[in-house]
Amino acid sequence: MAENESFNTKIIMAGADREQWYNTTQLPKIQDDYRLHLSCVRNIFDALVKRGLITPDPYKKDNKITAIVIPDTTPFNDNERSQVLGTRLSNYESVIDYVCNYMRFSCEMLTIDAIKKMIELNNAFSWNNLSLNSTRSNTRALATVLNELKNNADQLTVSLIKDNTIKTQNAISEINNVLKGLADFQRERYKLDIRKNILENSSFNKEKAYSSVQDMTNEIKRLFPSCMAKRPLSGELVGEVAAEETAPNKAELQAGLLAKLKVVEESGQTKTQKIDTHAILMESLRLVGTTYDAYKVIYDKISANHEILQNGKKSFKVKFTRLLRALFGLDEPPVDYEVVLTDKKTDVKRKETIHYNEFSSGLIKRVKIYSAFAMRDTPGYNKISQQKDEAILEYLNKQITENNHLFALIIALDDYFKNNVDMADRPKIKGCSMELTTIKNILVKANQQRSDYIAYAEEAEQMKKLGI
Incomplete structure (x- = not known):
């Protein structure tokens, strides 16, 4: 028995x-x-x-x-x-x-x-x-x-x-x-x-x-x-x-x-x-990189929504001018959107101006950068991995901060398009809620990995001070 x-x-x-x-x-x-x-x-x-x-x-x-x-x-x-x-x-x-x-x-x-x-x-x-x-x-x-x-x-x-x-x-x-x-x-x-x-x-x-x-x-x-x-x-x-x-x-x-x-x-x-803290740090950064696909979809949707909004507001003369610019490869004149951001913690609202051309080019630039290190053992991933952990953590912190702000801007811009487009064009506006949810979930996991890295790194530093 x-x-x-x-x-x-x-x-x-x-x-x-x-x-x-x-x-x-x-x-x-x-x-x-x-x-x-x-x-x-x-x-x-x-x-x-x-x-x-x-x-x-x-x-x-x-x-x-x-x-x-x-x-x-x-x-x-x-x-x-x-x-x-x-x-x-x-x-x-x-x-x-x-x-x-x-x-x-x-x-x-x-x-x-x-x-x-x-x-x-x-x-x-x-x-x-x-x-x-x-x-x-x-x-x-x-x-x-x-x-x-x-x-x-x-x-x-x-x-x-x-x-x-x-x-x-x-x-x-x-x-x-x-x-x-x-x-x-x-x-x-x-x-x-x-x-x-x-x-x-x-x-x-x-x-x-x-x-x-x-x-x-x-x-x-x-x-x-x-x-x-x-x-x-x-x-x-x-x-x-x-x-x-x-x-x-x-x-x-x-x-x-x-x-x-x-x-x-x-x-x-x-x-x-031994716990590989470098691998944990790189995994956190790689997770941030995997948002590139969702950002690419958001870029396409925002570009389409921008076109719908601009075309709805322009006269025939302005539309013709835009067509000529497109034919001759000339840059569009600057467009600004004044959006409202809401602080989740305090519920305080504040206005911020989005310079559309700058915002759009920055978004597609982020897609290209992130796609370079979104997968392990790629040239972009390996190039970052060769740097010191302190530099990688600094870069990671910067990316997470920027992503949080960008997340809020996209939500606000999404609302702006829905509220300011002509009623007849409203069904054409493409929402970004699904992609934003994807990005949010990824950033939560990246934050967890970053927290794990910091905890392990601090523990290792304490052990080192104690001579262990």
Whole structure:
């Protein structure tokens, strides 16, 4: 009996280590993969729209995503391709954005059902098999328009599509591999709950249960309704626990289970390895960089809104003058917008003037800078990483401060466009709330990483002073 209790304790501890490994290593990794995938999908989508190969969903901004919804995969005719594929890709991109920014990536939240939904979502388009002969309508249609794009686009666009396709294929492969492993681990978590809630329960009749596999099964089922009331009974998994505890080959089953749950440290690292504060600092900065995609979308929307507002206010003569400027490549005259900023802490409002041309060029400049270090092991990332931590932290602090102010300006400008455009043009104004939410969530995580770096750095400095 003591031997059984010892194994039960050992397997529960191994399961806890495995869960922590998923929560701190594997799941943050695939969340980053999802963000990369989202960025690639948006780049591909924008390229297809600009070439007129697909038509984006006009009602996309009205769709509020609050759960994983699988895009339609039913067949459609070739003459419907532009409209149907555009709508389905729009829906897919919105759901992936929800996964990236609103879902919690933890073993507790990613249940078997959630994992099945995520894998089904990932397979809405067969990214690793974009074939013109695919039997799946969405995949075949996407492969067709991508092929048309490659045959008629410039070399830079072709290279962009190829690069983003390869990146998204790698990301989806990594995501699916981790999710499949997690699904297997969720089965073990269910069995661990049986061990913790039933086998260690004071009402559990050990003498009777350990008599045979069947007795163990019956005893677990007897206590299951009261000890695991919110969980459905799985006869298969209950049988596995019973076999691992009482079957003639239980020693073999137990050894296999321990090996399955064991966390293998990469590159010979141990759990007591020294914390890499430089890596934490760079991750905080890299997270800030990943906002570039949302800022690019905001830039496009603000530019479109600016055009709508200016065209609505101009006379025919002024509009003609603007057309001539565009034809001859002349700069637009300065445009100023007086917006109202609200301090969230004090609710005090103040006015600030946005010099539109300067604001617009600064926004697209930020997109270019951030995209250079948004991914690890790129030239831009490595160049910053080679600097001293003090310089990187100073730059990071500056970026976070600027982003917070820019965030407030975009909200105010967004409101300005909505409130000052002609009534007839109001439906044309594109809101930035979805992208702002994305940026806010990213900055929260970047701030957390920065706080962790500062805490670890201060602790290291104290230890150094103490001579440890």
